Amino acid sequence: MRIDWDVPITMDDGLVLRADIFRPDADGRYPVIMTHGPYAKGLSFQQAFTFAWSNLEAEHPDALAGSSNRYQNWETVDPEKWVPDGYVVIRVDARGSGRSPGYVDIFSPREALDYYTCIEWAGVQQWSNGKVGLLGISYYAVNQWQVAALQPPHLAAICPWEGATDYYREFTHHGGIPSDFLSQWFPPQVEAMQHGVGDRGARNPVTGVPVAGPETLDPDVLEKSRADVVAEMLARPVLDDYYRDRSADLTKVTVPTLSATNWGHHLHTRGGFDGYNAIPAEQKWLEVHGQQHWVEFYTDYGLRLQKRFFGHFLKGEDTGWADQPPVFLNVRRVDGTFAQRAENEWPLARTDWTTFHLDLDRQELTTTPPRSETSVDFAALGDGITLWTEPLSVETEITGPASAHLTVASSTEDADLFLVLRVQDPNGIDVTFPGAMDPEGAIAFGWLRASLRATDPALSTPYRPWQTYTESQPLTPGEPVGVDVEIWPTSVIIPAGYRLGVTLTGRDFTFPGEGPWPEAYGVRMRGNGIFVHTDERGRPQTVFAGTTTLFNGASLLLPIIPVSG
Known part of the structure; x- marks a missing residue:
């Protein structure tokens, strides 16, 4: 495949974001699978998230088979499993993160608008067939709901895999009780990947460049270039416009959607169900699975599901998706196995x-x-x-x-x-x-x-x-x-x-x-x-x-x- 590193994408205010683009060798026009977020597009999954990678190696080897795994990146697709099937894979570092300069403000309206611009940019490139799909886990799922509500014309389908739809009820508070999650997650996964960490941070194992560079800035400069999300949360105990601005307007999501969620996640479970039920999209599906947060996205089970969905909507292929039930559940058994079952609605009408x-x-x-x-x-x-x-x-x-x-x-x-x-x-x-x-x-x-x-x-x-x-x-x-x-x-x-x-x-x-x-x-x-x-x-x-x-x-x-x- 062809790889273009740090491709510039100019935002409406003149700021330039950087993207890595993985394309088929052959000339042509292909559908796009995109992610946009703060985790640094060049950060190695294996090196940065050893606990999860070791779990995949030991218990789910199919997730790693058929790939050199050189380009594996946390919670995004493996280009080696998508590009050979005729897709362009694009990873964009969000404003202020990784190789993209700017001010970091997670899930902000500004960030959602940037994502819109990236989608529209990808939709008109000479190697694009004009159809952009979004696929990723967690952060890369949450912001799918947000940008889909903006209705970018070249967005053809989304698959938010274990995301969230409500910044207050799911991300920062549980039942109004402030969660420690922001304090735990933000420093190692967002601050550590902020543009300007540079030589103090990790390097891309393929290119050798700093994943949060190329500049290396003083910590006090970096602090002034990011929103203090923990302070904002603690200062805002009730739901106000700050939280609403960082939550998806589900009433405006009309694009074909496969919402995949997990039974056992204190951040991601609720939003997958809420998103499926609330959006007015005529074509929408819900899938629910178990296992740890990162597992089924990468396994053959998840990959087959994703490719059937995007093959149908981005390529127009007969993948059998026309027969996909509206709701597909992996019902948990006490021995750790699952009963797979097709359903017509959520909650189940026969409850x-x-x-x-x-x-x-x-x-x-x-x-x-x-x-x-x-x-x-x-x-x-x-x-x-x-x-x-x-x-x-x-x-x-x-x-x-x-x-x-x-x-x-x-x-x-x-x-x-x-x-x-x-x-x-x-x-x-x-x-x-x-x-x-x-x-x-x-x-x-x-x-x-x-x-x-x-x-x-x-x-x-x-x-x-x-x-x-x-x-x-x-x-x-x-x-x-x-x-x-x-x-x-x-x-x-x-x-x-x-x-x-x-x-x-x-x-x-x-x-x-x-x-x-x-x-x-x-x-x-x-x-x-x-x-x-x-x-x-x-x-x-x-x-x-x-x-x-x-x-x-x-x-x-x-x-x-x-x-x-």
Whole structure:
């Protein structure tokens, strides 16, 4: 293939971004697969993300087969697997990142406009057939939703693979609770790749040039050339225009879309479902899988799916995509395997929405309402309350979004609520599933800051409350309030003899036991991956280390799928 390094693309304000372009040897016009983001287009996947690469090598060798892997780049496609099939692969360093100068402001309107310009530039090049597709993971999926809402004329199809659509509800806050993620992720993955790090940073193993160069600037100069996203988040506890400007306007996404998401990711799960349901595109599909965050994008399973989609929309080939079901699920089993199933909609129309009660008298999770008005106190930073069902008499599938209705009080003016759905085997051992970067996660999570409990009735459903997050309503110490908690979509088939459980705490859930627990970004992962909420600037102990009271009458609304046939 032909490779053009650091190709200039001029923005509307005169700034020049740099792109690496991988093209077929033969002259002609080809469709384009593009990514645009801050992770440095020349950074080696193998060297920078050894933990993920080692996992692919050991457990998913098909992901690396058939390629020299010389051009592998974190969360983007491998050119060696796409260019021979007649695609042009383009990687663009976003403004202020990698080899592109400028001011770094992640997910900003300015960045989305730059992406629009890059798409339109690619669509009119002599080697382009005029059709541009977007395909990438995480950051490279989130900004697909954003730029698609701008409707660039040469954008022909998008496949946001484990992205997000709501900067507040998914990226910076969980249920209004500020997440530590920005503080953990931004320095090593964005700051370290900022244009001007130059000789202090990594080098492209193929070209030898600094991936964040060619200049090497003083750290104080770099600091002034990037937005302080953590400070912005901490200064903005409620949802305002800052967050709205960094969230996709899904009502304007009309391009053919394949939304691929993961059952077990505290950043990426929710947006894949929301994006699929909210966009008005006439041609849209949803795919849901498991495994760690990076796995299925690179495996033969993911590659086949992607090429069938883009072959249909960018090349006009008969790939069989015309027969693709609107929804395709990899339903999780407790042994780590999956039941693959085609569906027509999300949530599933045949769902038997079932209420499970948290019976504080009997200390059980049951479908029978409690008979008293008992209440239970727990230390907000302690282990909380855990209730289990009796062993299930029949195999039970839970697939869909869920919710909890609780009545709570706090000894302080607020309370953070962390709700976790769990499964135990007949020996009382937790069943875990790979989630995000954590090899052991629970089956579902929900969060809510009680002072941000106000919902929008027009957008809420029984199974998915929609908090506005625009107004804080502090609690009166000791006075109970009703709250509805959104539980992110999940899926699991629970065998007979196993038990379903729920844990409610005032801090991040952790699985019991001594470990050893894996670490990433300095976080010991015990069920939440790296997505924890420990920064006292957003959770001062004077407010969130009190005593929480749960009153009888609490319930879960769970999506039970009837056994077919």
